[in-house]
Amino acid sequence: MRMMSRRISLYLLTAVVAITVNFFIPRLMPGNPALAVLGRVQAQESPQAIAALEVQYGVQTKTGLWGQYIHYWAQLLHGNLGTSLNSYPASVDSLIRAALPWTIGLVGIATVISFVLGTLLGVAAAWRRGSWLDGLLPAMTFFQAAPYFFVAILAVALFSTKLGWFPPNSGYDTTTLNPGFNWPFISNVIDHAMLPAVTIVVASIAGWIIGMRNMMITTMDEDYVLLAQAKGLPSHRVVSYAARNALLPSVAGFSLAIGFIVSGALLTEIVFSYPGVGYLLFTAIGSDDYPLLQGIFLIITLAVLLANLAADFVYAFLDPRTRQEA
């Protein structure tokens, strides 16, 4: 468990760094954007709101930098991420809470599908080298290099505008339906989620396929795989001997990939106007809604860290060598 505790402390440290960076950036940028923000807002809002903002951005306060930092942490630990400028008086965390389930649902499911499918295809490509699967690789490479949102745009152009199979945007048909646990709503949600999900899967699967294929090829050279054949084990068992071992670097690489996948997914949401965190981010950028921007950064960072932790648990479960105490 020593490995796990080391990973956990890394994540905690990263979280602290992220929060600290989040605190310092507004204060470090040229032209003090905080002042600009406040200038814009002065006319519309109540003195209390303005005072709160001033405290948040450290303008005209008598407390020093350290005091502000402590106050910032206090706010965070109370779950207070500030108030949105654009959607005043909505609080940042209420906005994020409304958008988060959409993103988690979409990204979570798409990532799982991509990983599972990609790994299986990678195993197949390695086991049957020289088959048609090898021809897939160049196409896969292109999709991996092309930006997520470009694939999204292509998907919209082809499947929605040209073929009319799927709706081009939104999470569900806001004009005709109300959210609820009824089939019409759920099927509509699925209908709207298809294209974004397919986009994420197509754009990210190449990495898994190629990575797994290369690892399998290296693993199949190991003696225990040859011995498995020598033992007369059925083919699927021999493949699994190799695959169980080749999987480990993939899972380890998952931590690295999750950051990219999340970023890509956020961009995909923008193309589809999908009501998730990505779209929220886009509107925040467009309207200079700094508190919202910072709040989203924190939430995304925390989500990525949690996903990393989960991946580490899975790795420890799969590889008995890590369970040894040093």
Next chain:
Amino acid sequence: MSGTEVVIEVRGLCVDYGFGDDAVHAVVDADLELRRGEVLGLAGESGSGKSTLAYAITRLLRPPGVIAAGSARFAVPVNAGPVNAGPVNLLTAGQRELRGLRWNEIAVVLQSSMNALNPVLSIGTQFSDVLRAHRPDMRHADRQARSGELLEMVGIPADRLGSYPHELSGGMRQRVMIATALALDPSVVIMDEPTTALDVVTQREILEELMALRDRLGFAVLFISHDLSLLIEIADSIAVMYAGRLVERAGASAIFRAPRHPYSLGLLSSFPALHGPHQTMEGIPGSPPDLRNIPSGCPFHPRCGYAFDRCRTDPPPLLDLEAGTRAAACWLQDGRKDVPAELARPAPAAAPAPAPVPAPAAGPDPVAGPDPVAGPDPVAGPVSAPASTAPTGGRA
């Protein structure tokens, strides 16, 4: 030799790496016989082709290995599971036939045990896989029991079934490999330098356990090693390979007391005897040839102290000597030339069917040890005083 049944018969085996004009000939025209219950040692330097030969027989050679010619007949005993009794040519057998024979009848023990065990599965699971593949009728409880039995057989407590390979020491892992090999009571076990990676003490222990198991279960062993002294102790007969060819084949003590091929002679003078007078260590000048550039004629001739003209032009075939009890690939032995004294020492009389090596013994003393021959050899004179039979280093 004696009349025990031949279990694996290899004839004219040629193995190449690659195909076409650039192919490297790793094994050329090999003939071998492995008899039931016998230990056959395959000796040679690295690159001599001994491992290639063994893997080729079992079709486990990795690409780009190709079997270019030859046959390897395996005598399938009655009641050997899904495969019919009778001789099977392993080199032409199909996937299903091979799978039926593999491990059931022919098992393999590899050199590096760390790489040979799947690191993410427990030992119990790996035993279980083998049992499940070949004995589908066994229930889970029976499999567990049998796995425990196998571990105990090699001296490991059965409660280690749940351990992972990295939790065991090198010696224990090698024992697990041996236990796995014996799981289905095979008739042949092929061992590729199984103890080379271990320290001497563990090496001795494992070899003794192995021989004891052999006595108990009666399987034949093809034992590959570069250590000729080791083979002389444990093998019944030995085949020596050089540059992909078999150069000598004889009983263990025959090769030790009376080698017929200059290479075997050279190998024997490369290690000292524990007893007897001091000798100068000789070794063999030069180094083994690159298989892509084998010398013409006899491949050993550049390093051979007895080479003459014919050796440089004609490759010698494996000639039968002494009424077929042994063979050597050397022109000196074809009867036309006088054989130098070192290569014509009196051979020990033909031994009866391989005598079981007493298990706890420290192994036969190479010099004075238990000679299977009881009395004087009628052909070569009394095999007497140890001094005269010790390899004399006195000659030039």
Next chain:
Amino acid sequence: MRRLLRSPKVVIGLCLSGVFGLLAIIGPLLAPYNPNTSVSTTVSIAQPPSAAHLLGTTQVQQDVLSQLLVGGRSTILVALVAGAAPTVLAVLFGVTAGYFGSWGDDLLSMLANIFLVLPALPLLIVIFGFLGKGANPNDALIGVIIAITGWAFGARQMRVQTLSMRSRDFVDSARIIGEKSWRIMTFEILPNLIPVVATSFLFTVIYGVGTYTALSFLGVISTSHWSWGTMLYWAQSAQAAQQVHLEWWWFVPPGLAVGLFGTGLALLNFGIDEYVNPRLRGSREGGLSGRRARQAGLPRRPQLGLTPVVRAGG
């Protein structure tokens, strides 16, 4: 080196990268129009490709081809800076940390791990967001800022490779002779790291292109600064893909350009990978493929555990 050029992946990769490299240099000179000028103020629908405009126009009648060429230089330049700077840093820090070990190594590993885990795009969004859309940073500066997030991957790779090489005999012997540390690192270790450095550089450039394009697409980086990402931003704003008449000439070229550029680099990377790790090469080993082998009865794909036997054997 010649063996490297024999792989089709490397050749295609080199060609693609070369084309784009050329584009970066002479692109803006080839542009027929100023990408900012609207050719006409009366028409408000994007025009499909025609003789006057090879790639058509945007909704506000700007020439797409010109935007592509001018934007190309910016995109590629930023990507190169975003690839080169981290690689230099990675080599510097990674090799030093791997070689000397102890607390410097621990510190570097910790820093690298933090930056690896921290999601790059959100961080960059915050940084650029506060930098302000009014400020028009030049390409090099953008590249350097992106580099802040991209150095960790390469550094970790360098460190791991250096660690494994440090215990090798040739380094030991150099140390025993008394060679100075920096000489050992530069002349003994570094030459062996060249393939790793190359792949790391290419990988980071791909990362740079993707990140820069994403940031431009989001509108975080000034939208008057032309790049392929910016083109996609404007295309998306005008809903080019959702229009019934599908203004494909607007969004396909920039996206395709990014994709092809990335693919070229990735293929180069694969080529280098295969060169370094011969097992990954195609199954054309030892002449086992080919017609003669087929005629002799050898299977096209040798199966593990089933050594092929030449037909008509003994």
